[in-house]
Amino acid sequence: MKILVCISHVPDTTSKINFTDNDTKFDTNGVQFVINPYDEFCLTRAMWFKEKQGATVTVLNVGNATTEPTLRKALAIGADDAIRVNAEPIDGLSVAKEIAAVVKNGNYDLVLAGRESIDYNGGMVPGMIASLVNYNFVNGCVGVEIDGNSATLVREIDGGNETLSSSLPMVIAGQKGIVEEKDLRIPNMRGIMMARQKPLQVVEPVSTANATEVQSYQKPAPKGAVKLVSADNIDELINLLHNEAKVI
Amino acid sequence: MSVLVFADAANGKFKKSAFEVVSYGKKVAEQLGTNLVALTINVSSNEELYKYGAEKVVSVSENKLATFNAKAYASIIKQVADAENATVIVLDSSIDTLYLAPLVSVSLDAGYASNVVALPSSTAPFTIKRKVFSNKGFANTVISTDKKIIGVAKNSFGIHENPVSGTVQNMEVSLSDGDFTVKSEKVEKVSGKVTIADADVVVSAGRGLKGPENWGMIEELANVLGAATACSKPVSDLGWRPHGEHVGQTGKPVASNLYIAIGISGAIQHLAGVNASKVKVVINTDPEAPFFKAADYGIVGDAFQVVPELITKLKAFKEA
Numbered sequence: 001m002k003i004l005v006c007i008s009h010v011p012d013t014t015s016k017i018n019f020t021d022n023d024t025k026f027d028t029n030g031v032q033f034v035i036n037p038y039d040e041f042c043l044t045r046a047m048w049f050k051e052k053q054g055a056t057v058t059v060l061n062v063g064n065a066t067t068e069p070t071l072r073k074a075l076a077i078g079a080d081d082a083i084r085v086n087a088e089p090i091d092g093l094s095v096a097k098e099i100a101a102v103v104k105n106g107n108y109d110l111v112l113a114g115r116e117s118i119d120y121n122g123g124m125v126p127g128m129i130a131s132l133v134n135y136n137f138v139n140g141c142v143g144v145e146i147d148g149n150s151a152t153l154v155r156e157i158d159g160g161n162e163t164l165s166s167s168l169p170m171v172i173a174g175q176k177g178i179v180e181e182k183d184l185r186i187p188n189m190r191g192i193m194m195a196r197q198k199p200l201q202v203v204e205p206v207s208t209a210n211a212t213e214v215q216s217y218q219k220p221a222p223k224g225a226v227k228l229v230s231a232d233n234i235d236e237l238i239n240l241l242h243n244e245a246k247v248i
Numbered sequence: 249m250s251v252l253v254f255a256d257a258a259n260g261k262f263k264k265s266a267f268e269v270v271s272y273g274k275k276v277a278e279q280l281g282t283n284l285v286a287l288t289i290n291v292s293s294n295e296e297l298y299k300y301g302a303e304k305v306v307s308v309s310e311n312k313l314a315t316f317n318a319k320a321y322a323s324i325i326k327q328v329a330d331a332e333n334a335t336v337i338v339l340d341s342s343i344d345t346l347y348l349a350p351l352v353s354v355s356l357d358a359g360y361a362s363n364v365v366a367l368p369s370s371t372a373p374f375t376i377k378r379k380v381f382s383n384k385g386f387a388n389t390v391i392s393t394d395k396k397i398i399g400v401a402k403n404s405f406g407i408h409e410n411p412v413s414g415t416v417q418n419m420e421v422s423l424s425d426g427d428f429t430v431k432s433e434k435v436e437k438v439s440g441k442v443t444i445a446d447a448d449v450v451v452s453a454g455r456g457l458k459g460p461e462n463w464g465m466i467e468e469l470a471n472v473l474g475a476a477t478a479c480s481k482p483v484s485d486l487g488w489r490p491h492g493e494h495v496g497q498t499g500k501p502v503a504s505n506l507y508i509a510i511g512i513s514g515a516i517q518h519l520a521g522v523n524a525s526k527v528k529v530v531i532n533t534d535p536e537a538p539f540f541k542a543a544d545y546g547i548v549g550d551a552f553q554v555v556p557e558l559i560t561k562l563k564a565f566k567e568a
Contacts, residue, residue, distance in 0.1 A: 093359065122362050128354050136429050159446075176494075176498045211353075211359030211391065211393045212389050215389065216387075226530070234547075237547065248565075
């Protein structure tokens with residue numbers, strides 16, 4: 001089984017978000033970049049398939065050379081090789097088109113990607129890849145088992161879960177549950193050393209077209225201070241929620 | 249030219265978000281000087297949408313869609329968008345819609361902006377404001393394709409009445425075997441409980457509750473408020489509560505009107521998942537808990553004293 005795991009290079013969750021150039025660019029100054037947490041769940045699941053069922057795992061990122069340390073980390077976790085599409089990601093559709101070209105070229109049986117990235121939160125790339133290459137697709141996966149050419153999947157729905165069946169090839173958008181957080185892997189020294197020797201191929205983009213573009217960024221309006229209510233005065237809290245906030 | 253809204257339903261009943269996207273679509277249609285068309289799938293009583301401004305409802309009935317199927321739903325939206333010459337398609341942000349929207353985007357070659365929080369600030373260029381960086385910023389985004397898809401973030405626009413006299417048109421659609429290659433085998437839902445996705449109010453608790461045996465008062469408070477229950481990540485990791493209740497960055501996002509956090513310190517990952525909620529109340533013994541900085545109202549106090557009293561007082565308030 002050939003597995004492709006799409007890796008988004010995103011600011012660490014704890015990063016302060018600032019904008020530069022008259023609020024037209026994200027300020028990367030002092031920001032630590034990591035593997036997108038949702039993609040990390042998918043990568044761990046791919047490693048499980050590799051070790052238990054036999055699979056090759058390729059990791060992929062669409063980005064400039066600054067994303068290579070993130071791909072090397074994925075290699076250190078255990079992926080076999082990496083591909084970087086040498087393009088500045090502009091929007092979800094343009095990223096999906098680049099990944100779709102790699103999928104077609106590599107005949108992957110399974111494409112795994114996080115349900116969304118924690119920076120642009122678009123939630124669109126996995127579904128778009130599936131549509132572009134005409135693979136089956138399941139979003140928001142919290143469970144996947146593969147037997148030969150057949151996959152059994154569990155996705156989260158409002159108030160519960162749905163079990164689905166599909167055949168490969170397919171695209172799966174994963175989230176916590178596809179593996180548990182405690183099972184996520186931290187690269188060890190041997191993995192880090194080996195990652196240096198593993199192939200990281202750079203390919204040129206197939207298209208420069210994008211459908212959307214950010215014109216400017218804004219930060220949320222500063223929040224007022226919390227109104228503290230005494231623990232002995234619950235009536236006051238109810239009064240505030242009813243008359244001031246109007247939420248009860 | 250028209251604006252098409254997909255009014256999502258479950259078991260033949262509109263989701264609350266359907267009324268929000270119809271309200272939103274009506275305003276966009278007014279901005280563009282065009283008409284609004286609402287699409288419904290397997291809904292028998294469509295007239296409810298007239299109240300929010302849908303002059304025309306295209307109603308699709310399809311026996312093959314007893315359960316949701318993303319590819320088939322996307323195919324129907326494309327067929328109706330083509331038939332109605334829709335240039336803007338408005339969708340909600342339910343779990344099912346987030347599943348099908350990217351498929352619609354590719355099939356219509358339409359730029360898709362998700363998590364949209366406001367009406368277009370301009371229609372030429374078509375510019376909308378969306379949430380990014382896990383609610384820590386907004387991106388004013390231009391959609392440059394001829395057709396445009398807007399995914400409206402939950403609870404960001406609200407439900408606005410705008411009554412019109414409308415008509416319903418039944419439409420036959422064609423679905424192929426290729427639309428059903430992913431099959432639903434089983435649906436398991438917790439019945440009789442308010443789900444986090446639908447809830448206006450969410451009552452959430454963390455490790456401050458000390459153990460799963462103490463969740464009775466959280467559920468009772470949720471009952472009084474008609475709220476969904478939720479929990480922090482450590483609580484679901486410890487197995488005190490099911491994973492489906494975990495809210496936060498890697499759990500479920502919450503955009504309720506009221507979020508009550510009890511015994512949750514407010515780690516940045518938790519806040520990223522809940523700060524789209526409009527009003528946040530924090531109850532915690534530690535006055536230094538970071539959640540107080542993000543909250544609107546707070547009580548520094550012991551949950552085991554505050555929550556039972558809050559339940560009693562709320563019951564009295566509701567009965568008054």
